[in-house]
Amino acid sequence: MKKTVFACDACGYETHKWMGKCPRCSGWDTIKEYKIEKEETQVHEKPLIVNDEDFIEEKIVLGMAEMDRVLGGGLVSGSSILLGGDPGIGKTTLCFEIASKMVELGHNVLYISGEESLKQLSLRKKRLNLQKPFSMLTTNRLEDILHAIRETPYNLVVIDSIQSTYNTSLPMLPGSIGQIKDVSSNLIMEMKRADMAHIFIGHVTKEGVIAGPKILEHMVDTVLYFEGDKMLPYRLLRAIKNRFGPVDEVGIFQMSKQGLISVENPSQFFVSERSNIGSGSTLFPYITGSRPIILEVQAITPKTNFSIPKRISLGYDSNRLFIIIAILEKVLGKPFFDRDVYVNVTGGMKVNETAIDLAVAASILSSYKDINIGKNTCLFGEIGLTGEVRKVVNMELRLKECGRLGINRIFCPQGVEGVDSGVAGMEIIPLKNVKELNSLAFSK
Ligand SMILES: Nc1ncnc2c1ncn2[C@@H]1O[C@H](COP(=O)(O)OP(=O)(O)OP(=O)(O)O)[C@@H](O)[C@H]1O
Ligand SMILES: [Mg+2]
Structure with a gap:
């Protein structure tokens, strides 16, 4: 018909x-x-009753610590993953390394590129020093891909990229919404049926979301974003959705000429340049997923040249910055009407935990009063509207990470008394409110 x-x-x-x-x-x-x-005769699928023992979840541990962490322990066989990221951030590099690890583990891999030639791909493989060969296919036609995956059973298929792949029998241009929907649903159905894990590389739009219909994110099992400042050497891999593991895990990689290297001690990595600190800088133990990372929070509060003072925040919620400034004005009586306030979480990390409030307030006060809080001091705690310091989760984990890095003075909420930091001689100072922070840390 x-x-x-x-x-x-x-x-x-x-x-x-x-x-x-x-x-x-x-x-x-x-x-x-x-x-x-339209096909006139269709074969209809029948409903089945499945027993718990019929299927087992197979997770392939890739041996790339950060990748395994974000995937929730390894790559699940037959799963579909969407990997998005800015142009040139390292999506192809990451997938090449995953492909190579899979081959090392004895799996069969197909890398399909609709963006680079075979020569480019093989030169890249050489530059990344990946020894094990894997099959490569340069095409952007859906029909070629379906033919290839029907011929050989692969354990992993990478499609670089989903926007460049198109179905020739459809009228729309490659990358259009109709094409992306059609190509991805065809590929997911085919590969899930054959139990082939697959990674779709996706372009992101100017707004930073994966180009194409939102429905694409619903169709896959896992959505990963590869992000980071291209000027900085490290990249963050974040799970936005994961049907097989937690979504708040962050994988940290360092980009080098030889490819991506897992950063397994990120705290050391993020605070390593902090040997000579001045005022306006504090440390905060951030919990992302199951892992604590010590981050540096910086603030400056110069006299303003504008009729309305500026408040700029990078890596911290700008609405909360307004609240923190209002609390400092109200509770401590410090005027900020003639001061700009700039806050930055170094390393490009975006913190969405309220536990960072105390470190932000301390950085602002430190800059305002021009008092250095000390290199080995760390702070965490949420600040309420009346200036009270509120408890946060994972206090023990935060203290232990501070201890591991040799940080020996901690300002934190009350209720931490019974918690064992695992480090002898650590000075733990529980605070009731920001007034106490001001008097204990910033009185000359
Ligand atoms: N010869 C090289 N030496 C050092 N680094 C390189 C070299 N070639 C590429 N890179 C690094 O690899 C990055 C590109 O990685 P990759 O091609 O994997 O990105 P991508 O996300 O796939 O990009 P695109 O969206 O264009 O496909 C570059 O930004 C650069 O940092
Ligand atoms: Mg690429």
């Missing part, structure tokens, strides 16, 4: 009648008529 559809060449908008102008992308004369063949 033949069905007629009208679809926009530019954005994939579908309609049942022809129009001169596309209502979605406003393109003129982009809507074309297409005839689609």
Whole structure:
């Protein structure tokens, strides 16, 4: 049976009648008529009763510590992963390393690239010093991919990228919403049926979300974002969705000429440049997933040159920054109307825990009063609107990480008395409110 559809060449908008102008992308004369063949005889799937013993979850431990951590312990066989990230951030490099590890573990891998030539791929493999060979295919046609995966059973298939892959029987351009939907649903269905794990590399838009329909994120099991400042040598791998593990784990990699190296001691990594600190800098033990990372929080509070003072925050919620400044003004009587306040969490980390409040307040006070809080001092605790310091989760884990890095003076909420930091001689100072912080840490 033949069905007629009208679809926009530019954005994939579908309609049942022809129009001169596309209502979605406003393109003129982009809507074309297409005839689609519909299969008349269909094989229907039957419902089944499944016993718990019928299937077991197989996690392949890749031996890339940070990747395994983000995946929730390893790559689940037959799972579908979407990996998004800015151009040039290292998506292909990461997938090459995963492919090589899989081959080392005795698995069969196919790398499909619709963006680079075979020569480019093989030179990249050489540069990354990956010894084990794996199959490569340079195509962006869905039909070629389906043919290849039907011929050989692979354990892992990487598609670089989902936006460059298209179904030739569809009218829309590669990368359009209709194409992405069609290509991904076809590939997921085919590979899930054959129990092949697969990674789709996805481009991100200017706004930082994976280009294409949001539905793509619903279709896959795991959504990973590879991010970081291209000027800095390290990259963060974050799980936004994971059907096989926690979503708040962060993997940290260092980008080098030879590829990505797992950073297994991130605290050391993030505070290593902090030998000569001045005022306005404090340390905070951040918990991401199951791991504590010591981060540096910096603030400066110069006299303002603007009629409305500036408040800029990088890595910390800017609304909370307004609240912290208001609390410091109210509780401590410090005027900030003539001061700009700039706060930065170094290393490009974005902290969404309220436990960082105390370190932010301390950095602002330290800069305001020009008093250095000390190199080996760390702070954590949430600040309430009346200036009280509130308890946070994982206090023991935070104290232990501080102890491990030789930090011996901790300001924290009350209730920490019974917690064992595991380090003798650590000075733990429980605070009731920010007034106490001011008097104990910043009185000359
Ligand atoms: N010859 C080289 N020497 C050192 N670093 C390199 C070299 N070639 C590439 N890189 C690093 O690898 C990064 C590119 O990685 P990769 O190609 O994996 O990114 P990508 O996310 O796949 O990009 P795209 O979106 O363009 O596909 C570069 O930004 C650079 O930091
Ligand atoms: Mg790439």
